[in-house]
Amino acid sequence: MSYQIAVLAGDGIGPEVMAEARKVLAEVEARFDLNIEYSEYDVGGIAIDNHGCPLPDATLKGCEAADAILFGSVGGPKWEHLPPNEQPERGALLPLRGHFELFCNLRPARLHTGLEHMSPLRADISAQGFDVLCVRELTGGIYFGKPKGRQGEGEEEEAFDTMRYSRREIRRIAKIAFEAARGRRGKVTSVDKANVLACSVLWREVVEEVAKDFPDVTLEHIYIDNATMQLLRRPFDFDVMLCSNLFGDILSDEIAMLTGSMGLLSSASMNGSGFGLYEPAGGSAPDIAGKGIANPIAQILSAALMLRHSLKQEEAAACIERAVGAALEAGFLTGELLSADQRHNAKSTKEMGDFIANAIREGV
Numbered sequence: 124m125s126y127q128i129a130v131l132a133g134d135g136i137g138p139e140v141m142a143e144a145r146k147v148l149a150e151v152e153a154r155f156d157l158n159i160e161y162s163e164y165d166v167g168g169i170a171i172d173n174h175g176c177p178l179p180d181a182t183l184k185g186c187e188a189a190d191a192i193l194f195g196s197v198g199g200p201k202w203e204h205l206p207p208n209e210q211p212e213r214g215a216l217l218p219l220r221g222h223f224e225l226f227c228n229l230r231p232a233r234l235h236t237g238l239e240h241m242s243p244l245r246a247d248i249s250a251q252g253f254d255v256l257c258v259r260e261l262t263g264g265i266y267f268g269k270p271k272g273r274q275g276e277g278e279e280e281e282a283f284d285t286m287r288y289s290r291r292e293i294r295r296i297a298k299i300a301f302e303a304a305r306g307r308r309g310k311v312t313s314v315d316k317a318n319v320l321a322c323s324v325l326w327r328e329v330v331e332e333v334a335k336d337f338p339d340v341t342l343e344h345i346y347i348d349n350a351t352m353q354l355l356r357r358p359f360d361f362d363v364m365l366c367s368n369l370f371g372d373i374l375s376d377e378i379a380m381l382t383g384s385m386g387l388l389s390s391a392s393m394n395g396s397g398f399g400l401y402e403p404a405g406g407s408a409p410d411i412a413g414k415g416i417a418n419p420i421a422q423i424l425s426a427a428l429m430l431r432h433s434l435k436q437e438e439a440a441a442c443i444e445r446a447v448g449a450a451l452e453a454g455f456l457t458g459e460l461l462s463a464d465q466r467h468n469a470k471s472t473k474e475m476g477d478f479i480a481n482a483i484r485e486g487v
């Protein structure tokens with residue numbers, strides 16, 4: 124099969140981890156006889172520097188012509204002085220999600236064998252492991268609601284965002300969560316703030332309606348504040364966590380860190396027709412960019428999600444996941460996963476990419 128991928132590496136650690144994902148993809152292409160063509164485009168801060176805007180027309184057209192987008196990360200201190208709508212995040216990433224109606228965001232987090240001691244969880248809790256899928260609504264809620272802006276002057280100046288959800292938007296993401304639960308441990312935890320927010324009251328109502336079509340799946344509701352703490356106390360009790368846009372954003376950083384690092388969490392953002400944008404859940408990590416020490420695994424696992432969900436190449440996706448598991452189980456780790464006294468053993472971004480690519484070549 125032959126595929127066209129738009130590669131948008133972006134800023135900060137984006138290009139560093141993207142290089143490793145490309146290396147790994149080249150190995151699965153050879154092993155599974157895939158023909159993937161890549162076209163690279165500027166996005167985010169680098170696009171502002173080179174073309175004067177974060178999402179140039181050529182980038183958007185390139186994405187439209189592709190079967191999927193492999194995305195790095197955007198943003199950084201260099202562009203934070205710009206008006207909000209012209210910054211990389213709000214000027215490129217959110218418009219891409221909106222343009223392609225990528226309403227369904229999957230962020231899978233599990234505690235890998237070998238990483239039990241790298242998790243900040245208490246030892247008796249991490250010993251039980253966990254495997255959580257965050258299903259996040261990605262094109263609605265307070266991120267996209269209108270009106271949004273500022274008005275007034277002096278001490279009376281105010282800013283406002285609108286949280287808004289339609290039944291249709293809630294229903295389509297809830298269905299995805301229930302379907303995903305069917306293929307897993309059969310449980311959906313819907314995260315909301317129904318004791319305060321009108322959006323959450325509607326969210327609960329619609330989720331209950333959808334649940335009727337999935338009698339084999341258990342549904343529970345939990346408030347977002349409680350969810351953040353129950354995840355620390357008993358992460359193993361959660362299977363699929365269904366979240367609105369903002370709550371899913373917050374919970375996904377938490378579940379990433381529970382696995383040991385932000386650099387492990389992959390993310391698939393999809394519309395209803397198989398098209399998707401695949402990116403690490405973390406950002407451009409300005410604090411470590413340019414040092415060659417970022418963990419490329421989130422980017423590599425995002426490439427695996429792309430193979431699975433948009434390219435329908437399950438075997439190649441599973442092979443990448445096995446190779447990543449092999450690195451982690453072997454204790455082959457980048458520095459942020461190690462305690463200070465172990466950090467002299469840290470592997471570089473490139474060493475990690477090489478290890479995973481080699482594992483694939485050697486038949487993992």
Ligand code: NAD
Nearest residue numbers: 196197198199212385386405406407408410411417418459
């Ligand atoms: P961040 O995720 O970039 O960094 C948070 C922490 O996690 C940092 O200490 C960083 O070093 C660490 N980290 C993240 N990825 C890592 C990796 N692969 N390996 C090792 N450590 C890693 O979040 P932030 O600092 O809040 O944001 C930095 C910039 O990135 C901001 O401009 C933000 O808007 C942007 N951002 C972009 C995306 C995206 O493009 N999808 C996502 C989140 C944040």
Ligand code: IPM
Nearest residue numbers: 212213216217372404405406
């Ligand atoms: C993420 C990021 C984005 C979000 C930002 C960069 C707009 O944090 O993908 O988790 O909030 O969705």
Ligand code: MN
Nearest residue numbers: 372373376404
């Ligand atoms: Mn986030």
